[in-house]
Amino acid sequence: MPRYALIAEPDRHRAAALLALAQQEGLEGTTARDGAEAQELVRQRGAPTLLVTDLALPRVDGFALLAWLRGRPDASGTAVMVVTAFDELRVRAWQLKDALGIHALLSRRAGPEAMRDGVRRALAGQLAGSMLMESTGDDEKRRLARIDELELVDAGPPEAELQELVAEVAQAFGVPVALLTLVLGDRQWFKAHVGLPAALAKERGTPRDWAFCHHVVQGREAMVVPDATRHPVFRDNPLVRDGIVGSYAGAPLVTATGDVLGSLCVIDTRPLMLGPEDLAALRELANRVAENLEHTTAPKRPRAVAPRPQGTPEPVLGEAAALALVREAVSALDVPVLVVAPGRKPFAANAALAELLGLPEDRLSGMAFDSLCQHVANLTADPGGTLRQLDLAAEGSRGLHLTLSLERPRPRVVRWVARPFLVPGGVAQLLSLMDLGIGSDLMGTRERLLRQDALTGLDTRRVGEERLAKEIARCRREGLPVSVVLVDLVELGTLNRARGFDAGDGALRELARRVEALCPLPGFAVRWTGDTFLLALPGADAVVAEAVRQQLHDRPGQPGCVSIAVTVQGEEDPHDTLARAQAALARVKPERKAAASHD
Numbered sequence: 001m002p003r004y005a006l007i008a009e010p011d012r013h014r015a016a017a018l019l020a021l022a023q024q025e026g027l028e029g030t031t032a033r034d035g036a037e038a039q040e041l042v043r044q045r046g047a048p049t050l051l052v053t054d055l056a057l058p059r060v061d062g063f064a065l066l067a068w069l070r071g072r073p074d075a076s077g078t079a080v081m082v083v084t085a086f087d088e089l090r091v092r093a094w095q096l097k098d099a100l101g102i103h104a105l106l107s108r109r110a111g112p113e114a115m116r117d118g119v120r121r122a123l124a125g126q127l128a129g130s131m132l133m134e135s136t137g138d139d140e141k142r143r144l145a146r147i148d149e150l151e152l153v154d155a156g157p158p159e160a161e162l163q164e165l166v167a168e169v170a171q172a173f174g175v176p177v178a179l180l181t182l183v184l185g186d187r188q189w190f191k192a193h194v195g196l197p198a199a200l201a202k203e204r205g206t207p208r209d210w211a212f213c214h215h216v217v218q219g220r221e222a223m224v225v226p227d228a229t230r231h232p233v234f235r236d237n238p239l240v241r242d243g244i245v246g247s248y249a250g251a252p253l254v255t256a257t258g259d260v261l262g263s264l265c266v267i268d269t270r271p272l273m274l275g276p277e278d279l280a281a282l283r284e285l286a287n288r289v290a291e292n293l294e295h296t297t298a299p300k301r302p303r304a305v306a307p308r309p310q311g312t313p314e315p316v317l318g319e320a321a322a323l324a325l326v327r328e329a330v331s332a333l334d335v336p337v338l339v340v341a342p343g344r345k346p347f348a349a350n351a352a353l354a355e356l357l358g359l360p361e362d363r364l365s366g367m368a369f370d371s372l373c374q375h376v377a378n379l380t381a382d383p384g385g386t387l388r389q390l391d392l393a394a395e396g397s398r399g400l401h402l403t404l405s406l407e408r409p410r411p412r413v414v415r416w417v418a419r420p421f422l423v424p425g426g427v428a429q430l431l432s433l434m435d436l437g438i439g440s441d442l443m444g445t446r447e448r449l450l451r452q453d454a455l456t457g458l459d460t461r462r463v464g465e466e467r468l469a470k471e472i473a474r475c476r477r478e479g480l481p482v483s484v485v486l487v488d489l490v491e492l493g494t495l496n497r498a499r500g501f502d503a504g505d506g507a508l509r510e511l512a513r514r515v516e517a518l519c520p521l522p523g524f525a526v527r528w529t530g531d532t533f534l535l536a537l538p539g540a541d542a543v544v545a546e547a548v549r550q551q552l553h554d555r556p557g558q559p560g561c562v563s564i565a566v567t568v569q570g571e572e573d574p575h576d577t578l579a580r581a582q583a584a585l586a587r588v589k590p591e592r593k594a595a596a597s598h599d
Helices: 012-024 035-045 062-070 087-095 112-123 137-150 160-173 198-203 212-219 276-296 319-332 351-357 361-365 369-378 383-395 440-451 461-478 492-499 501-517 542-551 574-598
Strands: 004-008 028-032 050-053 079-084 104-107 177-183 187-194 205-207 223-225 247-254 260-268 337-341 345-349 400-406 412-423 426-435 482-488 524-527 532-538 562-567
Touching (some): 004 035, 012 050, 012 112, 035 050, 035 062, 050 062, 050 112, 062 079, 079 087, 079 112, 087 104, 104 112, 137 260, 160 177, 160 187, 160 260, 160 276, 160 400, 177 212, 276 461, 319 345, 345 361, 461 574, 482 574, 532 542, 542 562, 562 574
Antiparallel strands (some): 223 247, 337 345, 400 412, 482 532
């Protein structure tokens, strides 16, 4: 067997950087995006000379991967380097380093020189690593101050639109529990939740020591625990022992200032078989949610005003001039704003508000406040109920925060914020509306992330498996053959290192267009893994499938790829067909890479 390095890392950019370090040490390299894929590669190729792995891998976690590897008779000489973002997972791995055969243990935020040194020490059988916790007290103080500044923790019930969001996330990922959590000083607090036991739902939180989300906040990375009941860090967690958490995946809520507020997470009582694409989708959703939280909960504390230099006269501004300045300021804003004078009298509005509400600006400027509220209510599905809520905007002394689902002039979700302030003659209101960009838009984004690959536009593996099962069933009923072709862009890593990731992305998009063109309906193409595509060919026998496969290699000058064609055999289960295809592809990839290295 040739000496090779296996990099088990969900992020392809990090995987490529680690692979380059291994290749600098004279090792051929390959990558796996989850623990199950890493196991399959080892079954096909034998134990690697060097394994570099994260501990938070999808499908099979890093601890389980290492324990499985050390159970193989051919793995006694495998050097292991662990790279992870999570401090407490790293500490546990250090405690188990002898049993798991770990030679180097590094933080994901270690620099290139430390990574290179770790690879070399691991290959030399020398122990390398650091157990220092990387989170600082200043970082934590700043993070908690940001949560306080945004006033995200409140005493009321969870907001309806956030509850709807987590319910949709749970449904999309096929799990019973989804949470939007904030990690506070000594506890995690559920800002929105679905599927929790009654006691936890009532408390809306747990001690921080119990919180899986605490690790996400500390590591500033998405984390997946496929089977918490067997995990050496989490199996004794009270939530796991009580049967509430059997598996977990969470992504951090990161603000524009870089502070991590908490996590958007999904939980199941059974092992969680989410793949790297699912984790990427959860991470993207968390980014969207964090952005919306930050934009819709602006700080309410007054800003400090710099003192006027001593001796500077107090400016004098007449009432008419002051009112004119207010109107000019409101008009200049590109955020929808209305100032309501005492007595519920609209005073100043702007074009952004008129556009949002589908009104001519001249009509808006002369509209009574009651008429404005009625107009807004009429844009929703429940005008009567909405109008009663909007009436609170001018009555409450503390203002109003309300989320409205507008159906006209187009579907959107907006945040209505009314802030009272004292003026001569009574209490005025500053009313602002903000399009949250969620609702149907977020639902559409979630569906696209889960069902469509963002880079190539092809279906994701999840969709491909569903469609392939249906096509196999249909062809069996009609007595037709079914074939699949797997094609792998084996030179992707070389291209990324030589010309950058933009060139690699371009090559993937070009290959996606080629494979899609070879799959006329009812056939279809799927981005199967990071550098692998699947062509489904309902009605095609082995001869036709082989002809299609040959067409993939008829274009000289394109980055090198390998492919394999298989036909469903009799009543063979679709998963068995795919396993045969993947095993065959794994066998031919090293041959193609070796040939490319001699070209």
